[in-house]
Amino acid sequence: MTLYREIEESKKVYPAEQVIKNFQDVTEIATDLSEVRIYSTSDGKWLYCSSGGKAIPYVTATSDYQQIEGYAVELTKEEIGGTAMRFLFRTAFECQFCYRKIISLHAACIELNDFAVAFTGPSGIGKSTRAFAWMNALGAKLISGDRPAVRIENTGSTACGVPWDGKEQIFRDIEKPLRCILEVRRSSSNYLRRLSREQARKLIVQQSFVPMWDTDVAFMAMANVSALISKTPVYRVFCGPDENSARTIYDLLINHPELIREEAKDMRIKEGFVLRNVMDEYIVMPTGDNTAKFDGAVVLNEVSAFIYKLLEHPMCRDDLLAAILNEYDVDEATASADLDALLNKLAEMGVLEK
Known part of the structure; x- marks a missing residue:
């Protein structure tokens, strides 16, 4: 049986009134999931509700996620298959997946x-x-x-x-x-x-x-x-x-x-810096805790700003150089020297993470 069919056949949905009384004593768990609120219950289960609070529909799971059940007001096809219920089931089953490799x-x-x-x-x-x-x-x-x-x-x-x-x-x-x-x-x-x-x-x-x-x-x-x-x-x-x-x-x-090219060491821009275009100038500014530690701002030209944007995700030097040569009409020796100069500058200022 495929995983898809296994999930579909194992989902159980019951009338909500059968279980509401069992979840009076719950503790909300801190989570960064925007669409679901997660609670632990007094009898060791998990309770998943929509982000609006302990509302219906909701899904429960045992501590090991081996038993997952949904509860809805009306057992209509639309409610059982609706976006809210599907997301709650997904969260519970994805936890179960961890046990199953x-x-x-x-x-x-x-x-x-x-x-x-x-x-x-x-x-x-x-x-x-x-x-x-x-x-x-x-x-x-x-x-x-x-x-x-x-x-x-x-x-x-x-x-x-x-x-x-x-x-x-x-x-x-x-x-x-x-x-x-x-x-x-x-x-x-x-x-x-x-x-x-x-x-x-x-x-x-x-x-x-x-x-x-x-x-x-x-x-x-x-x-x-x-x-x-x-x-x-x-x-x-x-x-x-x-x-x-x-x-x-x-x-x-x-x-x-x-x-296929071999692996190479990555570098990237550290967290806490942003690039902005201000009156046709590209300026790197610190944010958060970096504001007190960073002296001033960094002004970049167009090519340097292009490299900076690439470095917002991990990149190696060779791939940065290839991107410059593809984007701009410049010889490799000049591009290589200018790239190294910029990388050294960013590293000295504490903006670059290797």
Whole structure:
């Protein structure tokens, strides 16, 4: 049975009045989830409510998440399958996944030629755009538009459709071996760089579900990330959003893996600094605790601001240089020297983190 069908068949929904009286003594758990409020109950269970408070519908789970139940006022198809109930069930089942060596990954996941590829990265970077480019260029199909489950196997991993999704609201009952995970970066050139184990671990932790309100389960989630990156390669993909870029990256992955670039050390802009365009000048300003420690501001030219924006996400020096050469009409020696000068300046001022 697929994970999708297993979840659908295990979901139980009951009239709300059967359980309301059992949840008078609850403790709210601090969480950064904007759409759900989480409570622990006096009898050791979890209670998941919509962000508006202890309102109906809601979902309960045993301490080990092996029994998950929903409660609604009216057991109509619309209410049971509604957005609020689906999100509450999703939160509870994603906690259960941690026990089962399954990771809920923030990614657009496609299937092609009996394998799956997941595109991940921060919101707005272009995960779905790259997935749709593969669909149009290569005949791929979506498994999940935003949140596939990845089950860790003895010899690899499997991308699984689940009955929920994020903004795309595209999810299918299908499972395929996961060939690789691609961290998306916008670029006018097309190439891949394999991430080191530490780079991959940081990425997948950031892009997967980790229930920090439950320490034991959070540790399981972190262990699952380590297991996943030991079995499934993680690459950083530099490419455009078009079909030709999709074909080029596919050809590299399948036919020319020897051309994939080696891992390299990352650097990035530290937290607590922002770049603003003020009257046609690019100015770096400190925020929060950095304000007292930082003397003045940094004024950048257009090329330096371009590099700064790239460094808002982890990048290595070679990839920064390649981006400059693709974007500007400058010779490599000049670009290399200017890049090193800027990186040294940012590092000396405490803006750059290596």
